[in-house]
Amino acid sequence: MADLKIQGLAKSYRDVRVLEGIDLHIASGEFFTLLGPSGCGKTTLLRTIAGFQHQDRGEIIVKGERIDNKPAHKRDIGMVFQDYAIFPHLTVAENVAFGLKARSLPKAAMDQRVDESLKMVRLEGYHARYPAEMSGGQQQRIGLARAMAIRPTLLLMDEPLSNLDAKLRIELREDIRDIQRRLGITTIYVTHDQEEALAVSDRICVMNKGNVEQIGTPFEIYRKPVRRFAAGFVGTMNFLPARAENGRLMVGSQSFPFAGLQAERAIEIAFRPENVILANRPLDEEVLHLRAEVRKVTFLGREAHYMLTTEAGEIVAQVADPSSDFIDMEGKPVDICLPLAKIVLFDRNGDLVMTGAAR
Amino acid sequence: MSRRFRFDLWTFVLIGAWTILLILLVWPLSSIVRASLIDNETGALSLVHYMEIFTTRVYQRAIGNTLIAGFGGMMGALVLGVALAFVTTRFHIYGRALIQTLAVIALVSPPFIGAYAWIVLFGASGVVRKGLDSIGVSIPPIYGVAGVIMVFSLKFFPHVFLITSGALAAINRSVEEAAESLGVPPAKRLFKITFPLILPAISASALLTFVLSIADFGTPRIIGRDFNVLATEAFNLFGGEVGGNPGMASALSMVLIFLSMTVVFAQRWVLRRNVYHSNMIKKPERQHVTGLRSAGLHLLAYGIVLIGALPAFIVVIFSFRRTSGPVFQPGVSLQSYEKVIATVSEPIWNTLTFSSVAVVAIVITGTLVGYLISRRPGVVTGALDALLMVPYIVPGIVMGIAFITRFNDPPLALTGTGLIIILVVYIRRLPYSARSVAAALKQVGPNLEDAAVSLGYAPGKAFMKVTVPLILPGIMAGALMSFVTAMNELSSSLVLYVGSTITMPVRIYLSVMDGEYGTASALSTILLSMTAVAVYAAFHLSGRKESALL
Numbered sequence: 001m002a003d004l005k006i007q008g009l010a011k012s013y014r015d016v017r018v019l020e021g022i023d024l025h026i027a028s029g030e031f032f033t034l035l036g037p038s039g040c041g042k043t044t045l046l047r048t049i050a051g052f053q054h055q056d057r058g059e060i061i062v063k064g065e066r067i068d069n070k071p072a073h074k075r076d077i078g079m080v081f082q083d084y085a086i087f088p089h090l091t092v093a094e095n096v097a098f099g100l101k102a103r104s105l106p107k108a109a110m111d112q113r114v115d116e117s118l119k120m121v122r123l124e125g126y127h128a129r130y131p132a133e134m135s136g137g138q139q140q141r142i143g144l145a146r147a148m149a150i151r152p153t154l155l156l157m158d159e160p161l162s163n164l165d166a167k168l169r170i171e172l173r174e175d176i177r178d179i180q181r182r183l184g185i186t187t188i189y190v191t192h193d194q195e196e197a198l199a200v201s202d203r204i205c206v207m208n209k210g211n212v213e214q215i216g217t218p219f220e221i222y223r224k225p226v227r228r229f230a231a232g233f234v235g236t237m238n239f240l241p242a243r244a245e246n247g248r249l250m251v252g253s254q255s256f257p258f259a260g261l262q263a264e265r266a267i268e269i270a271f272r273p274e275n276v277i278l279a280n281r282p283l284d285e286e287v288l289h290l291r292a293e294v295r296k297v298t299f300l301g302r303e304a305h306y307m308l309t310t311e312a313g314e315i316v317a318q319v320a321d322p323s324s325d326f327i328d329m330e331g332k333p334v335d336i337c338l339p340l341a342k343i344v345l346f347d348r349n350g351d352l353v354m355t356g357a358a359r
Numbered sequence: 360m361s362r363r364f365r366f367d368l369w370t371f372v373l374i375g376a377w378t379i380l381l382i383l384l385v386w387p388l389s390s391i392v393r394a395s396l397i398d399n400e401t402g403a404l405s406l407v408h409y410m411e412i413f414t415t416r417v418y419q420r421a422i423g424n425t426l427i428a429g430f431g432g433m434m435g436a437l438v439l440g441v442a443l444a445f446v447t448t449r450f451h452i453y454g455r456a457l458i459q460t461l462a463v464i465a466l467v468s469p470p471f472i473g474a475y476a477w478i479v480l481f482g483a484s485g486v487v488r489k490g491l492d493s494i495g496v497s498i499p500p501i502y503g504v505a506g507v508i509m510v511f512s513l514k515f516f517p518h519v520f521l522i523t524s525g526a527l528a529a530i531n532r533s534v535e536e537a538a539e540s541l542g543v544p545p546a547k548r549l550f551k552i553t554f555p556l557i558l559p560a561i562s563a564s565a566l567l568t569f570v571l572s573i574a575d576f577g578t579p580r581i582i583g584r585d586f587n588v589l590a591t592e593a594f595n596l597f598g599g600e601v602g603g604n605p606g607m608a609s610a611l612s613m614v615l616i617f618l619s620m621t622v623v624f625a626q627r628w629v630l631r632r633n634v635y636h637s638n639m640i641k642k643p644e645r646q647h648v649t650g651l652r653s654a655g656l657h658l659l660a661y662g663i664v665l666i667g668a669l670p671a672f673i674v675v676i677f678s679f680r681r682t683s684g685p686v687f688q689p690g691v692s693l694q695s696y697e698k699v700i701a702t703v704s705e706p707i708w709n710t711l712t713f714s715s716v717a718v719v720a721i722v723i724t725g726t727l728v729g730y731l732i733s734r735r736p737g738v739v740t741g742a743l744d745a746l747l748m749v750p751y752i753v754p755g756i757v758m759g760i761a762f763i764t765r766f767n768d769p770p771l772a773l774t775g776t777g778l779i780i781i782l783v784v785y786i787r788r789l790p791y792s793a794r795s796v797a798a799a800l801k802q803v804g805p806n807l808e809d810a811a812v813s814l815g816y817a818p819g820k821a822f823m824k825v826t827v828p829l830i831l832p833g834i835m836a837g838a839l840m841s842f843v844t845a846m847n848e849l850s851s852s853l854v855l856y857v858g859s860t861i862t863m864p865v866r867i868y869l870s871v872m873d874g875e876y877g878t879a880s881a882l883s884t885i886l887l888s889m890t891a892v893a894v895y896a897a898f899h900l901s902g903r904k905e906s907a908l909l
Contacts, residue, residue, distance in 0.1 A: 052809055072812045073814075079809070081806050085809065087807060087810075089828045099814030102815035103815060147814075156813075
């Protein structure tokens with residue numbers, strides 16, 4: 001199989017820098033996701049790897065060989081597009097065989113590969129159909145089969161699910177993950193949907209404004225963000241302004257001892273809604289106590305969301321399996337606890353100061 | 360490398376396209392501008408022709424009549440077209456395919472055939488008029504302003520119908536339902552919601568019918584009698600038996616171009632903030648109606664299309680009538696056809712050769728220029744695209760005059776050749792072809808080519824294997840429609856023809872003017888049949904999309 005190295009890749013459009021010195025190393029067989037808001041450079045990076053655009057600086061190395069001087073059609077890279085890009089004048093089977101023809105496979109081998117690829121995406125029996133008769137989900141399955149059929153050294157996917165409805169999205173992303181695992185093709189997946197990224201990836205690269213913010217496993221990205229941007233972009237995160245002062249953490253008018261916080265400076269404290277504990281009950285871990293008022297309760301069945309106003313700012317708390325009396329709390333005061341092990345501190349630049357767990 | 364090669368090829372196309380437009384469009388039209396500003400006697404630069412327009416009654420009347428014909432034709436076509444579009448998209452009407460076919464027949468039949476067929480029915484010696492006269496009912500002959508406006512309305516309503524039906528079918532039904540739930544009664548809703556939403560389509564078709572009406576030469580000439588318009592006046596001045604007055608003809612042509620341009624800008628102004636993007640959620644439904652209302656709606660729809668297609672039927676029927684000179688006799692006969700074959704078969708061959716050559720040239724350049732416009736945007740290409748708008752607003756008669764003044768002398772002495780007739784059709788129709796290719800390419804989207812490249816095809820091969828097959832039906836349909844327009848071109852050919860390069864429309868026009876109605880009918884029927892074959896083929900290629908005709 002093939003690993004991919006990207007070194008110092010940079011690109012500008014006129015005077016706008018869309019990629020600023022990207023370095024990545026993607027292991028063979030890895031499912032690697034580029035995650036970020038629109039305009040962060042993720043699609044430009046993908047299309048540069050594919051060869052549809054050219055970098056100003058930097059190298060792209062596959063299996064130890066530079067490919068960035070090769071034209072796109074010689075890079076042996078499979079691509080799946082957001083708008084499917086299925087050839088409407090060809091049947092399903094002809095679409096899948098399209099790349100195989102360019103490789104002059106013998107007829108029998110080609111037919112076998114087409115059958116196998118269609119079976120893999122659960123479209124067996126659709127050989128003679130035309131794409132226009134098929135749904136969006138089916139069309140993207142053809143796109144996947146077409147890209148996989150050539151057994152590319154790299155598979156690139158550019159927001160393949162964003163044109164599909166929610167249910168199909170979940171179904172197809174599981175299929176993509178299963179097929180990728182089975183064939184072991186090194187895959188780079190672009191999405192702006194953080195939940196999708198968490199669900200399918202081996203590793204995620206969070207990007208913003210042409211820069212890499214953080215690279216890590218889904219768990220690391222969610223639980224151990226190293227940049228404020230990554231923390232805020234993936235999942236819901238509460239941020240409250242705070243101050244560090246001589247080993248103490250000041251939030252609002254409260255002050256807590258916090259080892260390791262020496263320099264005096266303004267910082268931000270970040271924590272997930274599911275880590276906010278409502279009601280002031282004794283806990284066997286160290287916590288921050290804050291007083292809050294419940295502004296609004298949103299009941300979602302499995303859980304309820306509380307909009308809370310604390311003296312330091314607004315936060316969201318999530319309560320699993322809410323009981324009936326929790327629901328009538330709008331307008332009432334409440335005590336909240338934040339376990340120190342679950343909070344993260346960022347400085348003014350958005351860099352990690354320290355985590356509560358590392359205290 | 361392939362990048363380098365493409366750069367060279369498309370640069371070459373760009374230079375070629377500019378050369379063609381400069382020689383065949385800018386240069387000839389500049390002769391009109393120049394001639395309109397030169398005093399015939401002194402040869403000096405002067406505004407004497409323009410002054411004459413504002414002091415001579417006959418020219419003022421021509422301008423007034425042109426506006427009357429333009430607005431009259433436009434209003435008539437709008438009323439008929441919008442009514443038909445509304446009835447067929449919003450109510451369940453039996454035989455919608457038939458209605459569409461009849462509308463298409465009305466659309467593609469040569470414009471002057473309408474005028475001539477109405478004369479056959481309601482002219483001085485018209486069949487219907489005479490019949491009514493024999494039972495004591497006397498109606499005036501159809502000649503004059505009313506006839507011209509009627510013919511324009513019935514000739515051009517299919518354009519309005521096809522453009523607005525598309526827009527009406529694309530209105531989100533929820534918007535209309537929302538209006539209704541807010542308490543707006545249905546009739547009011549039509550004017551408050553529905554029509555404003557399709558205003559872009561209505562104004563586009565209004566513009567088109569106005570430009571077509573003021574540019575039309577055959578209709579006012581045949582049915583207008585002393586109803587002079589700018590197009591007929593310019594033609595008379597130019598080709599007048601006693602010397603003619605090219606300067607004056609040019610000045611009137613400039614006025615005609617100016618009127619078209621004004622309307623184009625007026626339409627832009629109307630639409631300056633009326634671009635609606637709607638998320639299609641619910642398609643409008645066809646309402647089922649019964650009883651009298653249903654009968655009335657059917658009568659309206661079929662009435663419009665049958666009267667519109669009537670001239671085509673009349674011409675076919677009368678081509679099989681026995682004639683004696685200009686007078687039709689009772690009984691069926693092939694004598695008109697025999698006469699055509701024996702004496703005037705040359706126009707048929709001329710028409711076929713000229714149109715074929717023009718269309719081949721149009722398709723090749725149109726495809727290349729269309730690709731240039733949509734895939735290689737830039738300042739120079741943008742200017743080219745803007746220049747391509749010009750033929751849309753220059754009437755055929757003006758183009759003919761421009762060509763004959765410019766290409767009369769060496770180095771390009773083309774007067775009297777078939778080539779000059781071909782070149783006028785070529786330059787007039789090229790923008791349509793280029794625009795439709797550009798639009799088709801926008802539909803294909805560059806991702807399809809990228810997909811082919813990622814699967815291992817070099818860019819040139821990817822274009823040939825993916826893009827070309829996808830736009831080919833569109834190109835072919837466009838080519839056939841260009842062929843239809845080329846075959847039916849009257850006004851520019853009338854200025855440019857000589858005895859040996861006479862075409863069918865010119866021959867038909869001359870026959871009508873000479874009162875040889877039998878010959879005119881037979882030739883019209885042949886022209887109509889050739890048109891029908893081309894249109895049918897175009898439909899077949901474009902998957903029965905009427906939009907291919909526009």
